[in-house]
Amino acid sequence: MVNRNDKLAQFQASYLFLEITKRKEALLASCPEAKLISLGIGDTTEPIPAIISEAMERFASALATKRGYRGYGEPFGDPALREKIAENYPGIEPDEIFVSDGSKCDIGRLQLLFDEMTPVAVQDPSYPVYEIASLLYGKKEITFLPCLEENDFVPDFSLVKEGSLIYICNPNNPTGVALTKEQLSSVVKIAKERSSLIIYDSAYASYIRDNCPRSIYEIEGAKEVAIETASLSKMAGFTGIRLGWTVVPKEICFKDGSPLIKDWERIVSSLFNGASNIAQAGAAATLSAAGQKACRALQDRYLQNATLLKAALKSCGLTSVGGEHAPYLFVSFKGRSSWELFDELLEKAHLITTPGVGFGVSGESYLRLSAFGKKEEIEEAASHLKSHFLPLEFQRLKRSSILIEN
Amino acid sequence: MVNRNDKLAQFQASYLFLEITKRKEALLASCPEAKLISLGIGDTTEPIPAIISEAMERFASALATKRGYRGYGEPFGDPALREKIAENYPGIEPDEIFVSDGSKCDIGRLQLLFDEMTPVAVQDPSYPVYEIASLLYGKKEITFLPCLEENDFVPDFSLVKEGSLIYICNPNNPTGVALTKEQLSSVVKIAKERSSLIIYDSAYASYIRDNCPRSIYEIEGAKEVAIETASLSKMAGFTGIRLGWTVVPKEICFKDGSPLIKDWERIVSSLFNGASNIAQAGAAATLSAAGQKACRALQDRYLQNATLLKAALKSCGLTSVGGEHAPYLFVSFKGRSSWELFDELLEKAHLITTPGVGFGVSGESYLRLSAFGKKEEIEEAASHLKSHFLPLEFQRLKRSSILIEN
Numbered sequence: 001m002v003n004r005n006d007k008l009a010q011f012q013a014s015y016l017f018l019e020i021t022k023r024k025e026a027l028l029a030s031c032p033e034a035k036l037i038s039l040g041i042g043d044t045t046e047p048i049p050a051i052i053s054e055a056m057e058r059f060a061s062a063l064a065t066k067r068g069y070r071g072y073g074e075p076f077g078d079p080a081l082r083e084k085i086a087e088n089y090p091g092i093e094p095d096e097i098f099v100s101d102g103s104k105c106d107i108g109r110l111q112l113l114f115d116e117m118t119p120v121a122v123q124d125p126s127y128p129v130y131e132i133a134s135l136l137y138g139k140k141e142i143t144f145l146p147c148l149e150e151n152d153f154v155p156d157f158s159l160v161k162e163g164s165l166i167y168i169c170n171p172n173n174p175t176g177v178a179l180t181k182e183q184l185s186s187v188v189k190i191a192k193e194r195s196s197l198i199i200y201d202s203a204y205a206s207y208i209r210d211n212c213p214r215s216i217y218e219i220e221g222a223k224e225v226a227i228e229t230a231s232l233s234k235m236a237g238f239t240g241i242r243l244g245w246t247v248v249p250k251e252i253c254f255k256d257g258s259p260l261i262k263d264w265e266r267i268v269s270s271l272f273n274g275a276s277n278i279a280q281a282g283a284a285a286t287l288s289a290a291g292q293k294a295c296r297a298l299q300d301r302y303l304q305n306a307t308l309l310k311a312a313l314k315s316c317g318l319t320s321v322g323g324e325h326a327p328y329l330f331v332s333f334k335g336r337s338s339w340e341l342f343d344e345l346l347e348k349a350h351l352i353t354t355p356g357v358g359f360g361v362s363g364e365s366y367l368r369l370s371a372f373g374k375k376e377e378i379e380e381a382a383s384h385l386k387s388h389f390l391p392l393e394f395q396r397l398k399r400s401s402i403l404i405e406n
Numbered sequence: 407m408v409n410r411n412d413k414l415a416q417f418q419a420s421y422l423f424l425e426i427t428k429r430k431e432a433l434l435a436s437c438p439e440a441k442l443i444s445l446g447i448g449d450t451t452e453p454i455p456a457i458i459s460e461a462m463e464r465f466a467s468a469l470a471t472k473r474g475y476r477g478y479g480e481p482f483g484d485p486a487l488r489e490k491i492a493e494n495y496p497g498i499e500p501d502e503i504f505v506s507d508g509s510k511c512d513i514g515r516l517q518l519l520f521d522e523m524t525p526v527a528v529q530d531p532s533y534p535v536y537e538i539a540s541l542l543y544g545k546k547e548i549t550f551l552p553c554l555e556e557n558d559f560v561p562d563f564s565l566v567k568e569g570s571l572i573y574i575c576n577p578n579n580p581t582g583v584a585l586t587k588e589q590l591s592s593v594v595k596i597a598k599e600r601s602s603l604i605i606y607d608s609a610y611a612s613y614i615r616d617n618c619p620r621s622i623y624e625i626e627g628a629k630e631v632a633i634e635t636a637s638l639s640k641m642a643g644f645t646g647i648r649l650g651w652t653v654v655p656k657e658i659c660f661k662d663g664s665p666l667i668k669d670w671e672r673i674v675s676s677l678f679n680g681a682s683n684i685a686q687a688g689a690a691a692t693l694s695a696a697g698q699k700a701c702r703a704l705q706d707r708y709l710q711n712a713t714l715l716k717a718a719l720k721s722c723g724l725t726s727v728g729g730e731h732a733p734y735l736f737v738s739f740k741g742r743s744s745w746e747l748f749d750e751l752l753e754k755a756h757l758i759t760t761p762g763v764g765f766g767v768s769g770e771s772y773l774r775l776s777a778f779g780k781k782e783e784i785e786e787a788a789s790h791l792k793s794h795f796l797p798l799e800f801q802r803l804k805r806s807s808i809l810i811e812n
Contacts (some may be wrong), residue, residue, distance in 0.1 A: 001601050002569050004520070008669045008673075009444035018671075021519070043478045048475070055465075056684065057463045060462040062464055063453065064459035071450045071778075072447065100509050101648070111408070112543075114409060115409035118408055129676060137518075164410060228458050239477040240478055252407070253411050254408060254409065265413045266417055267414075267542070269421045269424055270421050270514075270539070271535070271542070273510045276646070333578035372477075
């Protein structure tokens, strides 16, 4: 038969979240009555605001009418939507916005722009797709930038090689840490000095609640060295509806002097056919003032969940980062194995988490807890965490103090 | 700056349909009052059946409720939808169905499965994305299989090299010609003999109105050597809604003996996040008995348009193929240039067509006419064609005979 792409042979293990599903299903097979609570995959659970669902209903309904039917959309997205998106970025024009069915797909497609010899730098830990996409698309050299407790989870970007792609997820998934304006300015400076290009994933930017930048384009000069991917998945609960976009400034050029945006237009028009027009109608409603207000309330609910989990962890004497500008907590268990911890919590506390090592070697001994669950479930998860981690004698003490109180 | 993927440098010209848009816009700039009729891109214009829009409305509406909200779906598609799709294929299991946002995206992603040295064979003319995707993904050798008048537009598949990917679009776009069971059986035989793999694009299969196979899996043994891509774009007017699927049988193995489906699962779960759940709800309605009946009526309207155009061409003394099992007509203009014809019809008859040469060198001297327009427009287009191509004296004669009749 035909030859396999040998880049595929290097992927022995399954994709992180499929492996988690497998272990979850194995537990349910052996213990069918277990009521598992997910703090695992960052999957949204809150209903979307009615202003968004109604826009999609209207659009879907109109598709059955002569006046409202629409066939293929513009290849790079609805012009009005591109305009609305561009308004959120300083100095970005609508024709630099490319509407997609989500960041994950564009992170793959973007790889096609670059020569296989292009070195890649990724935060360690980080969302596994940057590394997987780089390897699948034949990139030979990946530099991992450790995000550790000792550097406050802000890596040393000066490790980046000349002519690199630098993936930055900010706020970072899994650590939940957001970079400051000064930190991002120094990355932009390094990218310029090293003739490198930043691919900036802003999937969690809407959760930033202080004055950290929400877009790389808030940094001077970033338009020459940074592509930004964005998504409504976590911003507005579009994980299943599928909508995102990629910002490709005209200023970015390849080493040969050619403008990168022209190649991107070619790739997108050749290998993609636009995001679902119903999802685009939902996106337009999301970006309206009322939509943004409703989404902010939705995000705040997840952040409240994170606060709740963080407090529970603290009461168990566990330290965590994140949870303030992203609904992820990255919990430290020094000296222990992430997968062992994962299995322990799954089997004994019926909690699904994500092993930190699944996001890179520097994530070993950590677990990522996602606060995207429903409030009732998060409350229950917090109590499971306490039952599991609080020392037995402490629990006994507490129980007897309750008995005395009663 | 970073290095460009040098595979991109080979694409001088723009993507076919973007070039057509450019020329159309240039005409409208110089002649703003021109009322252009499109027989160009195969874009659907008929409203979708209400049974489909209502299913999507219900789903979208429920997303704003606690009970109806859904986050990430299953990575390979909704299990009930996969089951429903599998029922349409002899011998195919639900876990061999991968729901996507359309064939075009999967045609790109499928390339990742194969080594760069894998030879590729494509019908000439054919949908340009097979060739573009092959080149973008680094394939070095493409064999073109000419579909010519002298071979009834059925190419000589014995030209296929050992270990090839064989792209087959059936019914073919742009010729509209459907292969018979015997012809497809011989391709499957050749694929087996040559250790090759068929990528079978069935985008127009629902338009087949005789007993030609609608799926490659109607051919014995095809499960070992063929992947099939399918789409609701033309079957149900989903061009803007975006939904398709790819069938990957478990039997297919690479030369190294490993099952191809495992690598495909890895690629899909790593670089894709599922089709929009609203579009999937629409797909389930489409595949119901009532949905299929309504879609058949919709397809018949486009085929009636094709009949109308075919008659107009015939009355001008022009010969065409297609239009019977696909709403495309491939019109022969021996000795003339496709782009020259395109410009002539655009400027003089205000008709947008597609130059046959845009689908491959063997398409030179042809134009593809799409019958996916609205009936009124197709009728008007037919009359423009007649005014343009009928000899002047004949028109004069006709006009005077009408005067006499009146």
